[in-house]
Amino acid sequence: MTRIAEVLDGFFDGGLPVRLAAYDGSEAGDTSCPYTLEVTSPRGLAYLLTAPGDLGLARAYVSGDLVVHGTHAGDPHPMLSLIAGNTDVARPGPVEIVKLMAELGVSHFVPPKPPPEEHLPAWRHKLEGLRWFLRHTEERDADAIHHHYDVSNRFYELVLGPSMTYTCAVFPGPAATLEEAQEAKYDLICRKLDLRAGQRLLDLGCGWGGMVRFAAREYGVHALGVTLSREQASWAQRAIKEEHLDRYAEVRHLDYRHVEETGFDAISSIGLTEHIGLANYPAYFGFVADRLKPDGRFLNHCITRADNRGSGRAGAFIDRYVFPDGELIGSGTIVTAVEDAGLEVQHHENIRRHYALTLAGWSRNLVEHWDECVAEVGLGTARVWGLYMAGSRIGFERNEIQLHHVLATKTVDGQTSYPMRHAFGA
Structure with missing residues (x-):
């Protein structure tokens, strides 16, 4: 009789360093490990058998058919750090598939419907053959942003904290709070841009x-x-009024490509380049150059890869559950694109370790407010966030991003x- 846990453990090169359990009562893997991955249903097994690597694991986890024991669903970082880098399934060959079908049943090799949290709109199915050629149209970008950012403002308040800042913080010291670090990040950017009263940003x-x-x-x-x-625009507009900043601050619900004003003293791009797409870098940074006045400053803050190789496309889990159509490339490509747009690069800094700390803070907030977060967005979406933030944190810790x-x-x-030397300090 085939034991499901043993079959699954055999799909991973060298096995997984955690305890595996399945609904048939079988166990495999490292049974001394404090963390257990439990496949709780035939649907969960089908997800793992029919979708490669991270995608099958994510589908089973988000749907509740793969349960993690020993760590909180809002922060599976301890368990995930053990298996990260070892989630690529060694796909069985045709002969082995026929054998497994006979032993496990053909139904386990029929792909179940993906969880509702997965981003696969109808037009994407119809145009699958053209999907990469149609990336980053205004309509598609709006749909991708809506998927991730229009989840629930209340949910973001719970996870991000009072700053409502969803980008890497800069920790001035080991004892700094997340809020202090986010304020320090904004202040650093303002100093890098040399902002002064009366200027336009x-x-x-x-x-x-x-x-x-x-x-x-x-x-x-x-x-x-x-x-x-x-x-986001609605929340920001309300906050501007509440803080009596109407004379100085404005937020518009608008595609950046439709900003008509020019002659800005400074432009900041904090966490947007990841959504632009590599093919659009020339147009994007050209837009920035056109909107700056002579001698104006530009600060680009974005997640990058640790090298400049590859297409930049995200993995299946990130693309379908977190940032649809997101693309990352190395900082060298960013610098080249900025320079090719006619801008002079003055300073270049990597703050990846600060993002690992930022994600740890957001994960703590998710755990602390778990019940309210689940009530706000649903259990599946809350699981997506716990998984994605823990996985991203590992990526920054290991210098993968x-x-x-x-x-x-x-x-x-x-x-x-x-100035001849940088004046903004640390």
Whole structure:
């Protein structure tokens, strides 16, 4: 008689360093491990057998057919750190598949319907053959942003904390809180941009308006932010009024490509480049150069890969459950694209370890407010967030992904007021 746990353990090169359990009572893997992965239903087994690697594991986990014991669903980091890098299933060959079908039943090799949290709109099915050629149209970008950012403002308040900032913080010291670190991040960006009272700032992909409100409040600039998320824009507009910043700050629900104003003293792009698409870098950074006044400054803050090889496309789990159509590439490609747009790169900094700490803070918030988060967005979505934040944290910890600041100026005829040495400090 085939024992399910043993079959699954055999699909992973060298087996998994955790305890595996299945609904047929079988066990395999490291039975001394404090963490257990339990397949609780035939549907969960079918997910694992019919979808490769991370995608099958994610589907089973999000649907509740794969349960993790020994760690909280809001932060599976301890368990995930053991198996990360060892989730690629060795797909059985035709002969072995026939044998497994006979032993387990053909039904386990029929792909179940994906969980509702998976991002696969009808038009994507119809145009699957053209999907990569149609990436990053305005309609498709709006749909992708809606999938991730219009979950629930209340959910984001619970996970992100009072700052409502969904980008990497900068921790001034080991004892700094998440809120202190987010404020330190905004202040660092303001100093890098050399913001001064009365100047005009454009913040692309402004989220809930954190940068816009901070720059207006603390530096006295006139700040305009744009976001494709209607929910973010609504929340930010309300916060601007509540903080009496109407004279200085504005957030629009708008695609950045439709910003008509020009002559900005500074432009910030904090966490937007990941959604732009590599093929659109020339147009994006060209847009930035066109909107800056001569001698203006630009700060690009984005997640990057640790190298500049590959297509930049995300894995199946991230693409279908977290950031549809998201693309990452190394910082060298970012720098090249910025320079090719005619901007002069002045400073380049990697702060990846700060993002690992940021994600740990968000995971703690999710665990602390788990019941309310589940009530707000549903158990499946809460599981997606716990899994994605834990996995991302591991990526930053292991230098698989990074976070880079690239600071540039619109230098005309070699003339620039940028100092001979950086003046913004640490």
